[in-house]
Amino acid sequence: MHDSNAPAPNAQTTPAADGPAPFDGARSDWTCPFCPLLCDDIDARLGGDETLAAPATRCTRLALALTRYDASDNVCSPAIDGTPATLDAALDEAAALLAQARRPLFGGCATDIAGARALYTLAAVCGATLDSLHGDALSAATLALQDRGAFFTTLSEVRSRADLLVVFACEPSARHPRFYERIASGTGMAREICFVGCEIDPAASRLDKTRARSMLADASPHDLLAIWSAIAEGRKPDLLEDGSGMATTLASLTARVHEARYAAFVIEPAALTQPHAALLIEALHRIVKAVNRTSRAGVLTLGGADGALSVNQTLTWLSGFPLRTRVSKPGRLPGTPPLDHDPYRYRTARLLAAREIDLLLWIASFEPHAPPADLDDVTPAIVLGAPALASAVTPRGAKTVYIPVATPGIDCDGHLFRVDASVVVPLHAARHIALPTVASIAARLSDDLAARAALTRRPA
Numbered sequence: 001m002h003d004s005n006a007p008a009p010n011a012q013t014t015p016a017a018d019g020p021a022p023f024d025g026a027r028s029d030w031t032c033p034f035c036p037l038l039c040d041d042i043d044a045r046l047g048g049d050e051t052l053a054a055p056a057t058r059c060t061r062l063a064l065a066l067t068r069y070d071a072s073d074n075v076c077s078p079a080i081d082g083t084p085a086t087l088d089a090a091l092d093e094a095a096a097l098l099a100q101a102r103r104p105l106f107g108g109c110a111t112d113i114a115g116a117r118a119l120y121t122l123a124a125v126c127g128a129t130l131d132s133l134h135g136d137a138l139s140a141a142t143l144a145l146q147d148r149g150a151f152f153t154t155l156s157e158v159r160s161r162a163d164l165l166v167v168f169a170c171e172p173s174a175r176h177p178r179f180y181e182r183i184a185s186g187t188g189m190a191r192e193i194c195f196v197g198c199e200i201d202p203a204a205s206r207l208d209k210t211r212a213r214s215m216l217a218d219a220s221p222h223d224l225l226a227i228w229s230a231i232a233e234g235r236k237p238d239l240l241e242d243g244s245g246m247a248t249t250l251a252s253l254t255a256r257v258h259e260a261r262y263a264a265f266v267i268e269p270a271a272l273t274q275p276h277a278a279l280l281i282e283a284l285h286r287i288v289k290a291v292n293r294t295s296r297a298g299v300l301t302l303g304g305a306d307g308a309l310s311v312n313q314t315l316t317w318l319s320g321f322p323l324r325t326r327v328s329k330p331g332r333l334p335g336t337p338p339l340d341h342d343p344y345r346y347r348t349a350r351l352l353a354a355r356e357i358d359l360l361l362w363i364a365s366f367e368p369h370a371p372p373a374d375l376d377d378v379t380p381a382i383v384l385g386a387p388a389l390a391s392a393v394t395p396r397g398a399k400t401v402y403i404p405v406a407t408p409g410i411d412c413d414g415h416l417f418r419v420d421a422s423v424v425v426p427l428h429a430a431r432h433i434a435l436p437t438v439a440s441i442a443a444r445l446s447d448d449l450a451a452r453a454a455l456t457r458r459p460a
């Protein structure tokens, strides 16, 4: 809510604590936080009006993201039911809502590692469930890992070793525009990219020293993987051939995978058919496992934008469970587990449809993802969002609090896991707008709730 007459909310924050680093107009090694590739070679330019540009980087996703930041972010005010408020007043209202809630959901969860840590602490204070706006894709990958295990590979390994890429049913550059640049940079290796169950990604067809081809683009992914899995396990293709040519094609692909020095399989859970993406990922891992009996291959899983991968990792190391976990309050009812993970029960869409929550805390500190449209009008909401989200948080039937927050890597420092979950990448502020971080807001809410709880325990 940009309102020049509003109280100056951001003056109340302490940038030293959240730490915008000095950024004097230009920086050639800035790290982009807008997709999990976390490219760290960006030549970023800061305008006098706090706008940002990266003219030398050919990335549509980055260019679009940067258009959402300007000088008006400095006067973006918190709001209660659409009326500008001070940060203290908004926090007080948010704490009151959390104190009353019995089944709060922390949704979206688009933040960095520090934000995830603070949200987990807050969830433990108020008994919340945590899910991500990319929860369906994350859960599919997690379920497959739990059921089958996995042979992972990393960006570095793909870049230095993979002479064959098998891209399964996705278009990597659509959501990760510099994917091919990242895997080819600094190497002159000749590669082959087989797009299986999809067309050739147009960005791949422009690569040097790379042969791209597509096979079985229109096949059902479930049929394709079932037959491929059988062939990888040694079944005779002629016994599986139904006249479509699928088994024969997959037999020749399997032979090609075994010939390769190192084959990298690339999947993107968000691009797979829901609700059974986990079955597809599990089947693909079975194939890769079979390949590894005699050759070398690994899987690179694309996804986890908006901090989703980082929040999932952080929650797992703190609690032992990934997202879609409910954290009980210390004074829980007898028989209630302290932590309860269920990828189906704690899915945001299901919780909203079944009206099983009585408060939504929505976190979107990167892209301006609005709270789910199916949030009903009687459930209060607290939205911690980048300033670009402000105009989307309008008055509703139930109390609605909006607090603008810093984007890690734009307004504050931070850390995120890279797409292959093997590297934690530091982010550095690119401009000087002192918005509070998700971590600082969550910590203040935790302190406020603890103080309220202590008051209620104090003897009269």
Ligand code: SF4
Binding pocket: 032, 033, 034, 035, 036, 037, 038, 039, 057, 059, 060, 061, 062, 176, 177, 178, 179
């Ligand atoms: S590919 Fe991703 S990380 Fe790299 S510049 Fe584009 S949006 Fe940023």
